[in-house]
Amino acid sequence: MDNPIIQTMLNRKSIRRYTDQSPSDEVIESVVRAGQQAPFASQLYSLLLSRDRESIPYEAPLLFTICVDMHKLQLFMAKRNWKVVTNHLFLLLLGIQDASLMAENMVIAAESLGLGSCFLGDTPYRSKKIVKEYELPKGVFPLVQLVMGYPAEDPPPRPRYPLDFVLFEDKYSSFSPEQIEDAMRVMDTGYLAQDYYRNVNYMIPLEGEREETFTFDDYSWTEHISRKWGQWLPSLDDLVQRMEACGLKITPTREND
Ligand SMILES: Cc1cc2nc3c(=O)[nH]c(=O)nc-3n(C[C@H](O)[C@H](O)[C@H](O)COP(=O)(O)O)c2cc1C
Numbered sequence: 001m002d003n004p005i006i007q008t009m010l011n012r013k014s015i016r017r018y019t020d021q022s023p024s025d026e027v028i029e030s031v032v033r034a035g036q037q038a039p040f041a042s043q044l045y046s047l048l049l050s051r052d053r054e055s056i057p058y059e060a061p062l063l064f065t066i067c068v069d070m071h072k073l074q075l076f077m078a079k080r081n082w083k084v085v086t087n088h089l090f091l092l093l094l095g096i097q098d099a100s101l102m103a104e105n106m107v108i109a110a111e112s113l114g115l116g117s118c119f120l121g122d123t124p125y126r127s128k129k130i131v132k133e134y135e136l137p138k139g140v141f142p143l144v145q146l147v148m149g150y151p152a153e154d155p156p157p158r159p160r161y162p163l164d165f166v167l168f169e170d171k172y173s174s175f176s177p178e179q180i181e182d183a184m185r186v187m188d189t190g191y192l193a194q195d196y197y198r199n200v201n202y203m204i205p206l207e208g209e210r211e212e213t214f215t216f217d218d219y220s221w222t223e224h225i226s227r228k229w230g231q232w233l234p235s236l237d238d239l240v241q242r243m244e245a246c247g248l249k250i251t252p253t254r255e256n257d
Contacts, residue, residue, distance in 0.1 A: 008111050013157050015058075015116025018149035022051070022061045027113055031148075034109030035102040044095035045069050045102055048134045048142075057120060060147035065123065065130060066103045068095030070248070071139035088249045092141075099143050106146065116151035119144055125233075127242045138247030159190025159221075188220035197224065207231050 023031075032047060048065040050056065056063040070091055074084055084091070107117050123130070123142045130142040160166075164173070165183040173179070197203060198216035204227035206212055214223060233239075243250055 005108075005112075009108060011157055012107065012111050013116075013155050014118040015149075015151045015153060015155075016118055017151065017153040018058060018060045018116070018147075019152045020061075021150045023115060023149065027115070028062065030113065031106050031109045031115070035106035038098075038101040038105040040098045040101070041094040042073060042091075043098060044073065044091065045099035045143075046072070046140060047102075048130075056147055057145075058118065058147055060118075061149040062147065064103075064106070064146040064148065065134070065142050066099045066144050066146060067136070068092060068099055068141045068143050068248075069139065070095065071137045074139060092243070092248055092250060095141075096143060103144065103146055106148075110148055114150065115148055117146055117148040119146050124239060124242060127246060131246065136246070141243055141246040141248055156194055158194070158196075159187055162186050184222045188222055191221045192218070196220075204228060204231070 028049070035047075046067045046069040048067065050063040050065075051061060052063075053059060053061050070084065070088070073091075077084060103119070110117050121144060123145045127142045130136070131140075136142070161183050165175075165179065191197065195216070197219050203214060203216070203219050204224060206227065208231075240251060
């Protein structure tokens with residue numbers, strides 16, 4: 001199944017080095033329009049753009065902040081004499097899907113025009129600064145950021161799980177130990193073959209009792225991801241508080257509320 005769109009998608013990789021060239025307004029508008037044409041539940045998103053290269057990660061020329069946005073919904077519903085009654089958690093789930101589909105359409109559109117990009121996932125934890133910087137009204141929550149520009153590197157595409165670890169027909173798989181190990185091996189040998197973590201010179205440090213036994217010869221993706229989600233951000237409170245500060249009411253109503 002070979003066509004230019006599938007080839008573009010299969011060759012895409014995150015880009016973390018950019019040339020000095022700034023994408024034109026026409027290119028930016030084309031990418032955003034293509035993003036907008038993604039399927040939507042309710043267009044529950046907004047897009048913030050910064051071209052302040054000095055402050056953009058990886059010195060990319062463009063930084064998009066992709067937000068879940070219930071504010072605009074409230075504005076036009078008020079014109080129709082309606083108020084939102086749907087719970088904000090469900091609207092948030094829909095908004096995350098709307099925003100993510102739009103963002104990935106942008107990534108592919110950008111790729112097709114010779115641009116590269118990279119998402120930045122710590123955005124919700126920097127929401128207070130972003131709200132202030134862009135003067136966001138209540139109902140707008142910064143979800144994820146996307147840097148974009150013309151690539152100054154051409155890394156190989158990164159590995160993915162084997163298909164039988166992802167696609168289950170009729171019934172979810174009960175994984176055999178070999179299947180789990182096989183999926184881990186595909187990922188780990190793939191990243192090791194690219195010397196990925198040695199090139200970025202980064203291993204997530206171990207916290208607590210565990211002793212470091214890995215080097216860049218065997219530290220790879222499954223260890224990296226395990227260290228991330230086995231150590232970081234256990235508390236829900238900070239994130240919920242940040243969402244509520246953005247006007248999303250996602251905790252159950254208690255007496256006295
Ligand atoms: C939601 C999300 C958050 C991400 N956050 C970061 C990030 O903070 N820094 C970064 O360099 N890459 C980030 N990435 C890029 C991933 O590391 C990258 O997509 C993944 O390793 C697969 O590599 P590939 O995109 O080159 O195929 C993020 C990607 C997504 C989808």
